[in-house]
Amino acid sequence: MRFSIKEINNSSSLLPNVTLGYEIYDTCSQVANLYATLSLLSQGVESCHSHGHIPIADNYTCYLPRAVAVIGPDTSEYALMTASLLGIFLMPEISYEATSPMLSQKRTHPSFLRTIPSDRLQVEALVRLLKAFQWTWVGTLGSDNTYGRQGLQTLHEVATKEGICFAYQGIIPMEAGNPELVANVLAVQASSAKVVIVFANKQSAMIFFQEVVRQNMTGKVWLGTEDWSLSQEILGIHGIRGIGTVIGVTIMEAPGTWKFEAVSKCSANQSLEASCYQGCRETCSQLCSQLPVPALQCLLTPSPYDTHAAFNVHSAVYAVAHSLHRLLDCQTGVCRKDTVYPWQLLREIKRVNFSLHGRQIYFDSKGDPQIGYNLVSWKWAGQKWSYDVIGSLSRNPDHLTIRKDKVQWHTRDSQVPVSVCSQDCAAGxxxxxxxxxxxxxxxxxxxxxxxxxxxxxxxxxxxxxxxxxxxxxxxxxxRNTVFLNWSDHVSQALLTATTLLLLLIVGTMAVFVQKAHTPVVKSAGGWLCFVMLSSLACANVSIYCFFGVPGRYTCLLGIPMYVISFNVCLACMAARSFQIVLIFKMATKAPGLYEAWKNHHGCSLFIGASTSLQALMFLVYLCASPPFPYQNYDVSDKVIILQCKDPSSVVPILGLTFNGLLGIFCFAVSYVGKDLPNSYNEAKCITFSLVIYFVSYISYFTTVSVYRGKYQSAIHITSLLTTLFGIFGSYFVPKIYIILFRTELNTNEHFQMSIQSYTKRKNKSK
Incomplete structure (x- = not known):
């Protein structure tokens, strides 16, 4: 401080014709610190309100204390008290070592500034260092003062948000040999955490590491704060090199710090002041190398920590000087000799912005400097100690860079230690x-x-x-949204089969129309054949509703149209079978029944009643709870199936059950007529077609109970087509074959011979 003020007073460009004075107080205790503060405030000179004492007032605008600015104190504990008192008078206070984040709160400490970064930034540097090496399980120790306790508190707040946990937290007592100190060291040794943060001042850190060395603890990684990480006192502890890896945080040096260090060191030697002061400004190393041995003090390298602290003091003094320079209008070359009130100087200090030895000096809105941190790693070459700068935390914006390859790890495998409570989980x-x-x-x-x-x-x-x-x-x-797309290969195959069947049905109907007068068509049922073929065609057309994206109308038509059409076909087959059995087997035994069937159009009544009942059920069903397009998420985890959903599946099940019972009735009637004349015997055809019908539906329900996926609709369509192909192929293909290729069997004579042959067999059996 004396060097800085002397340099300013000797300057012709900064505060010309203005001499700065100073008073230095030893703040060795709280009482001494309070005494120094009150002394500076109470020793007033010419003032608006008072002479020689501190008045109680609600406005201190015109109050003139003994000093207009304060440099220091050097600890957060003392600075908190000083800042509270000086803030009342808005007297500028610039500390060079007080780092408590609480001092950045301008509401309670409006006149406090500092040339050292806040511990908040130091904590962020430590946390980013932990994250860079993926250390999430660490121990923390703090000194028993404001610096240590608030540092641990801030560290806990910031680190917890980043997913870092603390295996233990301890306070280092101020006395060596204290049982609590021993307990802390034992806790560190017993913990599974490989990394320990020591947030302490150098006095407490020295006491702690002496105990660490005494207990021969090795293999840990020690993270140090700027207060002790480059302390010469701690480096001088015997055996300190064996404690493990030490990584510390230090204030980022200004480019010209080495020059300031040499010049200030030389000026401290009063006997060499005249020659060494001016010479060191040019080239200190060259000049001092020519001096006698006692003068070599100017070349001795002090602790880097002391150099940083001295430069912070240097910066603080120059900040006050530059502020006074502007306040007194010294830019013109002649300073005004006006009275300077503390609040005026505070306003100018907050605006100050100048370069000093390569560093830009200015304060942010919280009174903190925009200075970053360096990360240093201790290294030993024999008994010689040095350090490497392995990274830095720069400001505006805050950014951490780190060179991991420069760290010398004092571990068994010389690799980065792992400090986690639990190993990371595998993916998922x-x-x-x-x-x-x-x-x-x-x-x-x-x-x-x-x-x-x-x-x-x-x-x-x-x-x-x-x-x-x-x-x-x-x-x-x-999920993949799936449905039976028209362009799908399976869909194209099913569409081809459906269209082929429809063409065959239409072709068969055309042939039957052309040959309607022939015995084959008449024996097949006559007009019933056209009803059956029409119902098969309608059922076949309904299959087209199952392709593509389900829509409102396709859902309404698909199942009901098929079930009702197929019901008509089964009813025709059952009526035709019953009619033939009635003619050949029951006409003589029950002539009344035959006459009633014939006179009251039994076939039409049976088919109409069966169809009407089925149609009525589906009409009520469609009006009450019609099916609708639906996205089915339950079939598979990977797909969404677009299909039609039935709010109530009772009616469709009843319809299928009704058709099933109708098929069983038809099967039973055809079985009774198994010995009828060959030309009129439909038992084989109907039986085979019904067997295909039953097998296809049993196969379908068995398959869907096992498989539920994209091609569920395709399986359903295959079942429907199999049934239709079975009935068409079993009932109509033999008749088409006779009409087209066996015309000799399609004559009245052939049918008469068939009836005569049946009559002869029947008479013989009697």
């Missing part, structure tokens, strides 16, 4: 916390349908309804 495994620390956990795999978001490693989050995820997934995937 959530952390289940054990105990009170979120860093201590066991791993549980995410179940299917959930995923692990990297923003929350403790909870497997469910996928949305239209997404899916396998087990142990870290992301959800979109």
């Amino acid at each position: 495994e959530q952390k289940v916390q054990q105990g009170i620390h979120p860093c201590c956990f066991h791993c549980v795999a995410c179940s299917p349908g959930t995923f692990l978001n990297k923003s929350d490693l403790y909870t497997c989050q469910p996928c949305t309804k239209d997404q899916w995820a396998p087990a142990r997934s870290e992301a959800c995937f979109s």
